[in-house]
Amino acid sequence: MGMVVTVEEVPEHGDRVVFVRKGGFGKEEVPQEEFDGEKLATLIWREKRRRIVYVGLGDGSVTADLLRKAAGTGVKLLRKLGGEEIHLDCTAYPEFAGFAAEGALLASYRFEDFRMPDARKKSALRTITVAVGKGRIDQYRREVERSEILAEAVNYVRQLGNQPANVVTPAVLADRALELAGECHLQCNAMGPKELEEGGFGGILAVGRGSENSPRLIVLEHRPTDAKPIVIVGKAVTFDSGGISIKPGEHMDEMKFDKMGGCAVLGILRAASRLGLSVPIVGVIASAENMPSARAYRPGDLIRSYGGKTIEVLNTDAEGRILLADAVGYAVERYAPRLLFDLATLTGACIVALGRHRAGVFTPDLGLRDQLWHLGELAGEPVWPLPLGEEFEDAIRSDVALVKNVSGTREGGGSVGAAFIRHWIGDTPWVHLDIAGPAWTNRELPYLEKGVTGFGVRLLTRYLLSLVAQEKNA
Template sequence: MKVAFAQPGLPKSGCLAVGVLEGSVLTPSARDLDAAVGGALGRAIAASRFTGKADQVLEILAPAGVGLDRIVAIGLGKADAIDARRFESFGAAALVAAEKGKGADLAIAVDVLADAKLSAATLAAHAALGAVLRGYRFDTYRTKLKPEDKPTLKTVTALVADTVAAKAAWEPLAAVAEGVTFARNLISEPSNVLHPEAFAKIAKTLEKDGVSVEVLGEKEMAKLGMGSLLGVGQGSERESQLVVMRWMGGDPEDAPVAVVGKGVCFDSGGISIKPAAGMEEMKTDMSGAAVTTALLRTLARRKACANVVGVIGLVENMPSGTAQRPGDVVTSMSGQTIEVINTDAEGRLVLADALWYAQETFKPKAVVDLATLTGAIVIALGTDNAGLFSNDDALSKMLTDAGADVGEALWRMPMGESYDEQIKSDIADMKNVGGREGGSITAAQFLKRFIQPGVAWAHLDIAGVSWTKKALATAPKGASGFGVRLLERMIATHYETAAAPAPKAKKPGKKGKK
């Protein structure tokens, strides 16, 4: 879908979306449109329950006096409460309305609003972002779409006075939109296509954007002592991979931020096999790795002045004669031993070695991991918030604030030594599961054992938010890409510096056990 910016005016055809403030107050563009259609918009508002409250939508088909196929009035709420997210929803609602028709063009009128906190140019860029995110489709494997089901919309044009400023505001947002789309595509792929080796090859394509990418196979990981990660994948015919991505766009002397993603490309549960119902959704158990990869791509494409490394552990958790068994004991890269009680609690085993590798190799200033880790977090928080676990209040606030800014909400969960009692093992340093109580917390306590002293760390359990079963404001049903925007915003706000020299691709060194 093409995004453009143009001067305000009445389009000759297609769909035109205008804003209406709470109390049925027409914006300037809405007033001009109402005049052009002989007062039809005002009469429609008066005859309906539409009052301009946020997210209300009123449509008029084939209005007289203009060549437009459809006009759409969208509630903006109160002017002094308008922010970037409101205009993202505005753009998304316009997109949904336009897709009901057969036209190829959508125009979104963005006016200067006296009480708004942001400029019209900035709001126009965010309206475009909302439209692009909501317009996502994954049709790769559809071969028999009926003509009426095929998308016809080709161009979204934001009508705004200062097109130069709007284009400048859109440029970094375009990279973010591409990143979210990239993550959604990865998450949507079936597991027979996106297995660990295939995922690693896709990650290698980031090199053309200036990201340094190294792929470690099973032999290399065995030399490093990654028995925890390797144990998960030993039942699969697909070779496990560890992918290391580096974007070094900041000061060469600055330690990087490390982002670590769980990449279980399919999770059958292993010998502790899952029930058949819903198992197909386990293709999404690599969402953390998808978001990590998309984040590095986004930062590279907008030339972020920050040093960020991404480490993803890619495995398949399958039952077979070579699969890991309940009761097995594995030795992690850190040297700590783990009794595997449940092979379906495999994500934490993958992260244990990936987290340790990231710290040993890069000495990061902060570590954030993302994983569809537990069903327990879905029971606790539902699908509106991801779980946040951390050993650092400042890092937690950075993440929470960034999530609030972009609409990817986090809720901080408790941690404490008392929860460690549940994962004590009789024969090893720890076991990989506790009891039913506090399952997402004991999983985080397990990960914390692989965080080195003094390292600021946060764990995001995104099990409830990585895939949505209903359309959201800026996401259709399916993969959400949750985490790309949150982490991009956090890094931009807290870890970017002034412009630095373009990064030179270098392969990271390898270190063994500590």
């Protein structure tokens, strides 16, 4: 049974999380130098049979993401203490009640599938209640319910993404997509090697050729109307050794996370269905395992991708863009989308440029770019614009094919990857999100544990929600 989330007027029982501005703490027994509401500072207070965790908000502006982080901080602490029923006291900040619920639910997730039973963290957390103040339940219930669906979709992606490569192969990912389709009333088609060969998906087949685990192209459809869909394409390399151009051994274990663009697509379709969004959405996931073997594709190979466009391979570790070429080319031809997003853990260059907290956003539509920037700040999944330009197109011109898959230098690597994908976009409105940095974390965050973050689910679902609202008001 899943977590129960409810909305009430005031906290009545159970443990509480209370949010405190700097200097606003009223317990005289505690000296201000011990707790004065500094941002995300905590204090445990015991009253009769319940515990109260005070979480500081600092003295700056109170934002959606600050409440999300503060709620996550309080829930994590109470879980460690064995809390069963937790109330989030949002009576002073009811407009942020949904974001607080989201942070609490994200903080409640743990990946413990492979821990021995005696090493699992004991917790009996069963309910989270959001208190919004008298007469406000109906006003804020919908926001809390929406945030619950979003957080559950993110946790679904985290649970799938944290699984190792010996558990989740391309075939298993396809099976999970089929299961999701059954649960959420989606249409699903998963193409295996035979269908990929017949369909001319030379890029996906080349990348997956070196592995015993055959590749898949997975298509999920949420089609409430016959209008042109939004298409979201995801890269899902279930393990990326680099292939013949093998990666260094350090941190190679993290390459089980190279599937996170594709996993995020599953989460977005899950959320869209459960929210009942009226906009048609198609998810396309290109999945393969990139391994070195006698059958693996090689530097110097020439590949004919979907639609006949040719690629010169200079580095087999730049495999994600080759997968996306097939998936994007197919999506553009098959669905003529009104807008196409692609999500991929594509380049280490994006991490060098932006760090691990932000994704790079590439699009010729500057208005859409700015909208995604604002939505990212609201969703707690921030993005930052990086350039497209002719210089990056020139860097991947090939003497023997349409394009080569790397430029041969370390300059502008994120933009070079985007320029490569753009060859399969044509005139379709398009956004490329390079999520290599924030797709997983190596340190505890206020509402996330180490491992997969589910980045992209909240950002793009909130974009879809804004699109539905815009069309409703048009």
